[in-house]
Amino acid sequence: MSGALVPIAWIVVAYSLLVTVAAAVGLFLRAPRPRWLDQLAWMLEVLAFVLAVGALAALSDGRPHELSTHLGYVAAVVVIVPIAMLSVRDDRGPWSSGVVAVAALATGVVAVRIMMTR
Amino acid sequence: MKSEPRSGPHLVLLAVYALFVLAAGARSLVQIATRFSDAPLAYVLSLLAALTYAAGWFAIRRAAHGRPAFARGMLWVELGGVMVVGTLSLVKPDWFSDATVWSDYGQGYGWVPAILPIAGLFWLHRTHPRTRMDTESERA
Numbered sequence: 001m002s003g004a005l006v007p008i009a010w011i012v013v014a015y016s017l018l019v020t021v022a023a024a025v026g027l028f029l030r031a032p033r034p035r036w037l038d039q040l041a042w043m044l045e046v047l048a049f050v051l052a053v054g055a056l057a058a059l060s061d062g063r064p065h066e067l068s069t070h071l072g073y074v075a076a077v078v079v080i081v082p083i084a085m086l087s088v089r090d091d092r093g094p095w096s097s098g099v100v101a102v103a104a105l106a107t108g109v110v111a112v113r114i115m116m117t118r
Numbered sequence: 119m120k121s122e123p124r125s126g127p128h129l130v131l132l133a134v135y136a137l138f139v140l141a142a143g144a145r146s147l148v149q150i151a152t153r154f155s156d157a158p159l160a161y162v163l164s165l166l167a168a169l170t171y172a173a174g175w176f177a178i179r180r181a182a183h184g185r186p187a188f189a190r191g192m193l194w195v196e197l198g199g200v201m202v203v204g205t206l207s208l209v210k211p212d213w214f215s216d217a218t219v220w221s222d223y224g225q226g227y228g229w230v231p232a233i234l235p236i237a238g239l240f241w242l243h244r245t246h247p248r249t250r251m252d253t254e255s256e257r258a
Contacts (some may be wrong), residue, residue, distance in 0.1 A: 068152060072144045084133060093125030102133040 005051075005058045005118060009111045015033055016108030019044050023101035030094045038085065041100050045081040047077075048107055052078045070117040077110045116117045127241050128182040134234060135175035136253065141227070142219045143169035149216070159217035163203055167219040167231070170196050178238060186246040193242065197235035200224060 019040045026037060055074045063069040084103030088096035131233025154161055174196050177189035204223035205244035207214050217226055 066251075068148045069145075072148060073246065076140060076144070080137070080158055083136070087133070088129065091125050091129070093129075095125050095129045098127070098130035099133045102130060106137050 006115055008047075008051050010072065010076060010114045012044070012051050012111040013108045015044055015047055016104045018103035020101050020108070022115050023097045023104060026044045026097035027094050031097075032094065033088070033092045033100070034088065035067070041081055041085060041104065044104055044107060045078070048077045048081065051111060052071060055118070058118065063102050064118055066117055069101065070114065072107065073110050073113045077114060080107050098113055103118060126242075126245070128178055128245075131178050131238055131241060132175060132182075133233075134173050135178060136220075138171040138227075138231070138234070139168060139175060142171055145219070160214045160216045160218045163218040163220065163252065166202075167199065169197055174235070174238065178241075179245060181242060186242055189238070189242055193235045193238045197232075197239070200235065201231050207242070 021039075022040060022077070023037055028031060052074050080103050084099050088099050132157055133164070146161055146168055149157075149161040150165065170192075173192050174189075177192040180186070181189040200220045200223060203218055203220035207221040214221060219227065220231055223229060
């Protein structure tokens with residue numbers, strides 16, 4: 001399973017960068033946050049969840065060198081986007097796209113850290 | 119003066135502060151719980167950084183509600199912490215057996231720890247410019 005973890009993590013990283021750029025463009029254009037950006041963010045959450053399940057399944061192949069740190073990253077990768085989306089649920093202003101950009105970028109960084117601590 | 123917070127740059131600042139509470143807090147708690155004796159100073163400083171970010175989040179939120187006094191102090195404290203720890207980590211590396219969140223001015227986190235308080239102070243200056251009345255009321 002750990003063999004499949006790396007491709008999944010890279011898909012999460014690439015997709016998170018796409019969401020980050022889309023959100024940053026929305027902020028740059030000072031446009032209200034579009035519905036499709038929410039859908040992109042929730043799709044990222046689905047991918048992050050798949051990555052977390054994959055990371056947990058890969059534990060059966062061997063214990064990571066720093067297990068607690070690795071599990072911390074696995075937990076973080078699934079909670080970042082929902083917390084961010086919850087915090088801007090009543091706000092569709094341009095700056096709420098900035099929050100989505102921060103959350104998507106952080107999810108990508110944590111996906112990289114999951115690979116590094118595996 | 120109290121007012122309802124509006125959508126604005128503070129939303130992004132709050133998101134980054136919340137991320138750093140999570141990142142620095144989880145990192146320091148794991149390090150303190152699993153290998154505190156390896157680098158006690160570094161791990162306590164990372165915990166201090168996490169507490170500073172929690173206070174910074176609260177300060178930005180208060181400022182967005184029209185009460186900027188706490189943020190005016192807190193953001194300078196945070197910037198001072200990054201500068202002091204960052205400089206010490208470069209000139210006295212033997213004091214730090216392991217990296218802290220603020221080592222090398224936050225290089226391990228893309229220098230965001232150094233940029234964040236400056237961005238916060240810039241936002242505060244733009245949204246709550248100091249007036250003579252503010253200065254006099256703070257002195258009183």
